[in-house]
Amino acid sequence: xxxxxxxxxxxxxIYDGFIRYNNSFHVMTRRARTRFEQRxxxxxxxxxxxxxxLYSKSVRRVVLAxxxxxxxxxxxxxxxxxxxxxxADRLNxxxxxxxxxxxxxxxxxxxxxxxGVDPEIEFISSxxxxxxxxxxxxxxxxxxxxxxxxxxxxxxxNDFSFRVPYDxxxxxxxxxxxxIESYVKENxxxxxxxxxxxxxxxxxxxxxxxxxxxxxxxSEGESPIVIAFKNExxxxxxxxxxxxxxxxxxFGYTRSYYFADPNSVIGAVHFLKSMLxxxxxxxxxxxxxxxxxxxxxxxxxxTEHLNNTLDKFVHAxxxxxxxxxxxxxxxxxxxxxxxxxxxxxxxxxxRKDVIGKYxxxxxxxxxxxxIDTQEFLNLEYPKNRFSRELREELLKAASESVSIxxxxxxxxxxxxxxxxxxxxxxxxxxxxxxxxxxxxDYGQAIKDLxxxxxxxxxxxxxxFGVTAHNRVIFxxxxxxxxxxxxxxxxxxxxxxxxxxxxAETWYFVAENDIFPEEFxxxxxxxxxxxxxxxxxxxDLLTAEYWRKVQQQHLKGQVSLVVPYTSTTSKxxxxx
Numbered sequence: 097x098x099x100x101x102x103x104x105x106x107x108x109x110i111y112d113g114f115i116r117y118n119n120s121f122h123v124m125t126r127r128a129r130t131r132f133e134q135r136x137x138x139x140x141x142x143x144x145x146x147x148x149x150l151y152s153k154s155v156r157r158v159v160l161a162x163x164x165x166x167x168x169x170x171x172x173x174x175x176x177x178x179x180x181x182x183x184a185d186r187l188n189x190x191x192x193x194x195x196x197x198x199x200x201x202x203x204x205x206x207x208x209x210x211x212g213v214d215p216e217i218e219f220i221s222s223x224x225x226x227x228x229x230x231x232x233x234x235x236x237x238x239x240x241x242x243x244x245x246x247x248x249x250x251x252x253x254n255d256f257s258f259r260v261p262y263d264x265x266x267x268x269x270x271x272x273x274x275x276i277e278s279y280v281k282e283n284x285x286x287x288x289x290x291x292x293x294x295x296x297x298x299x300x301x302x303x304x305x306x307x308x309x310x311x312x313x314x315s316e317g318e319s320p321i322v323i324a325f326k327n328e329x330x331x332x333x334x335x336x337x338x339x340x341x342x343x344x345x346x347f348g349y350t351r352s353y354y355f356a357d358p359n360s361v362i363g364a365v366h367f368l369k370s371m372l373x374x375x376x377x378x379x380x381x382x383x384x385x386x387x388x389x390x391x392x393x394x395x396x397x398x399t400e401h402l403n404n405t406l407d408k409f410v411h412a413x414x415x416x417x418x419x420x421x422x423x424x425x426x427x428x429x430x431x432x433x434x435x436x437x438x439x440x441x442x443x444x445x446x447r448k449d450v451i452g453k454y455x456x457x458x459x460x461x462x463x464x465x466x467i468d469t470q471e472f473l474n475l476e477y478p479k480n481r482f483s484r485e486l487r488e489e490l491l492k493a494a495s496e497s498v499s500i501x502x503x504x505x506x507x508x509x510x511x512x513x514x515x516x517x518x519x520x521x522x523x524x525x526x527x528x529x530x531x532x533x534x535x536x537d538y539g540q541a542i543k544d545l546x547x548x549x550x551x552x553x554x555x556x557x558x559x560f561g562v563t564a565h566n567r568v569i570f571x572x573x574x575x576x577x578x579x580x581x582x583x584x585x586x587x588x589x590x591x592x593x594x595x596x597x598x599a600e601t602w603y604f605v606a607e608n609d610i611f612p613e614e615f616x617x618x619x620x621x622x623x624x625x626x627x628x629x630x631x632x633x634x635d636l637l638t639a640e641y642w643r644k645v646q647q648q649h650l651k652g653q654v655s656l657v658v659p660y661t662s663t664t665s666k667x668x669x670x671x
Contacts, residue, residue: 099175106162107183113158114199120150125385128301128355133260135327137304137654144352145459151388155202162207170207176217180204184219191233192361198392205474211506212476234363235297236310241290245273248293256299256308263330272323275336276312279319289315296364299325300356303461303656305334307346311371312338320371322346324660335660341565344372346659349468349514350569352461353385361386379514382468391470394430394512401428402477409482411489414518415558418443419450419574421494423486424515433469433511434494445574447496453573454511461548463657465541467513467561467571475507516561519568523557523621530566535625537568539633545570546645547655551579551610555618580649583608584642612639 124147131140163170183200187193197219204210204217213220237255239248249269253262262268280288295310308323322343326334337343347354347368358364365380372380378397382390405427412422412431418440420433435447457466479487482505490498490505497509519538523531538560545552552559553575560570615637619626635641648655 099178102166102169103175103179103182105165106179107186109161109165110158110183110200110203111186111196113154113161113203114196117150117154117199118195120154121147121385122357124150125355125357129258129299129306132299132301132304132306132327133258135304137656138652140301140303140355141461141654143355144461147353147355147385148387148459151202155199155206158203159206162203173208173217176204176208180217180219194362194392195386195389198388201392202388209474211474211501212504232363234358234360234367236294236367237297238292238294240292245276245290245293246270249273252293252295252308256295258306258327258331260327260331263332268333271333272336276321276338279338280314284314284316291315293321296356296358296367298356298358300354302352302354303658305658309368309371324658334658337660340372340374342660344375345464345565345567347372347375347380347383348464348563348565348659349379349382350462350464350466350563350567351383351468351659352463353387354383356384361389379468382470387470391472394470395472395475398428398430401425402481408480409477409486411483411486412515414521417572419445420511420572421486421489423482423490425481429515430512431515432507433513434490434497434507435509436493437496438493443574450574453576456578457550457573457576460550461656463544463548463550464567464659465544465569465657466550466573467516467569469511469513469571469573472510472512473508475510476501476504477507479503479505513571514563516563516569516571518558519560519562520557520620522562523625528624531625532628533566534562534568535621535629536632537566539629539636541568541570542636543633544657546579546642547657549579549649551577551582551642553577555615557618557620577608579642579646581608582610582642582646584610584612584639584646586639587611587613610639610642612637612642 124143127143128140131137131143166172166175169175180200184197187196190196201218204214208214208217210218237252239252241248246266246269249272250265253265253269291313293310293312295308300307300309304326306325306327308325310321312319312321319338320340320343322337323333324335324337324346325331337346356364361381361384364384365377368380369375369377376394376397378390378393380390381387381393402425405425407425407427409423409425409432412424414422417436419436421436422431422433424431435450439445454469454471457469458471460466462468479500480503482490487505491500497507499506499508517525519534523534526534538557541560542552542555552570554572559572560568562568619629621629630637
């Protein structure tokens with residue numbers, strides 16, 4: 097076979113592999129509507145896992161086909177350079193072509209084990225503004241304002257219908273209109289004119305909710321609008337959001353990925369960006385389930401920032417980790433985690449165990465309480481951008497994950513996530529009122545995760561963080577476990593006084609045994625904060641609470657945590 101034909105065949109193998117992946121992705125995504133209509137929350141959870149696994153399975157399948165086709169030339173870099181050029185020539189003006197390029201890069205990186213970036217055989221990420229002409233292709237439904245908001249939303253609800261009927265379209269339209277009118281009255285001049293409402297032409301599904309995402313256009317500009325729907329006794333409006341902060345939480349990096357099927361993903365991402373200007377582009381790709389594109393964008397934007405700054409990577413603030421070395425670039429809101437070669441006492445888990453825990457979390461409903469962590473291989477940064485103390489520790493204590501390659505420091509394996517303030521530091525830096533709120537939310541975070549079958553394992557405050565929205569999340573996953581795999585026990589009564597005085601426990605403790613009564617020792621906070629915590633969350637210190645939650649999961653009773661404090665009460669007031 098001539099090189100020309102070989103190049104064409106390899107290009108088609110990659111392209112066809114992407115198309116199969118993308119078609120399967122869309123099939124799974126569209127299934128979310130049926131899951132919502134049938135209240136099949138367990139099936140939705142299964143789809144989350146399957147859709148995450150789909151990409152890596154698709155890449156492996158393509159790599160196998162390429163190895164069979166290229167045989168001894170599979171690592172011929174000159175040939176791959178020509179394949180890349182041939183491939184690129186055929187992607188111009190193809191909608192969402194960045195996804196296809198990312199798939200190509202995933203293929204070559206798996207074949208070559210690329211360190212850093214190799215522009216000879218990879219596509220270099222373009223600035224998203226290069227695709228602005230494609231963004232205009234996003235399907236938007238527009239509704240001009242003529243007489244009343246209620247009339248508009250009666251039309252909108254009829255247009256955006258389900259196979260399950262609304263419980264009452266007129267009442268739901270009235271509720272939406274009243275929330276908007278109340279918001280506008282509080283935030284704008286009285287003589288504001290409504291011009292139109294516009295929505296992306298698809299629902300966004302997550303957990304037990306469906307969302308319409310759009311904008312309210314008026315004489316003072318525009319406001320984002322997101323409407324949440326629930327399916328109980330028919331479809332009804334559960335909440336209406338017009339505040340950027342509230343909407344940012346709904347599309348937050350602690351939430352599970354959405355199932356949405358816009359005709360242009362790039363268009364949808366930039367539409368969301370216009371609603372949420374503070375939200376990074378990479379997080380918006382990720383929250384729509386395009387995880388690899390999210391990683392690509394995160395790497396691109398961080399590298400650009402690194403090239404335009406002078407500060408150095410340093411140890412992240414907070415207690416030193418026994419399992420991970422955690423570091424950050426002070427001028428950028430990310431942290432990097434690298435697994436230590438040897439774990440500090442009393443940790444008994446292995447490196448393989450840690451990797452498994454992070455994989456578990458990546459495929460689980462994060463309930464707004466687990467930070468989204470991206471796994472990277474072979475990141476390469478200038479070694480002089482690392483502080484001396486950090487560089488020395490990385491090379492000495494994490495040699496399995498870190499090495500020096502010329503003038504660069506190579507992170508062979510690392511986790512990257514948003515930087516948040518450790519809870520144990522936060523409660524000592526803020527007012528008493530803010531600290532009390534955080535401590536109460538800390539307990540609620542544990543309960544929210546319990547509802548999704550997650551037991552955090554290590555409840556120390558240092559393993560929890562506070563986001564920019566003052567929400568407590570968990571980020572240390574090395575001891576995470578499924579509640580259904582734990583054995584929650586009451587502490588046995590001591591047979592005599594001498595047993596009570598022993599330094600070690602006088603009773604047998606199996607590997608999965610958990611004693612909630614002992615959680616009190618993890619509450620390293622002052623008496624006032626501890627009293628407040630116990631007022632709201634004393635039940636967390638009882639085995640009975642955990643066994644009750646465990647039984648719910650064992651019976652298949654799926655509890656999904658929605659990404660907001662329900663405003664149903666406000667809507668009822670309107671009724």
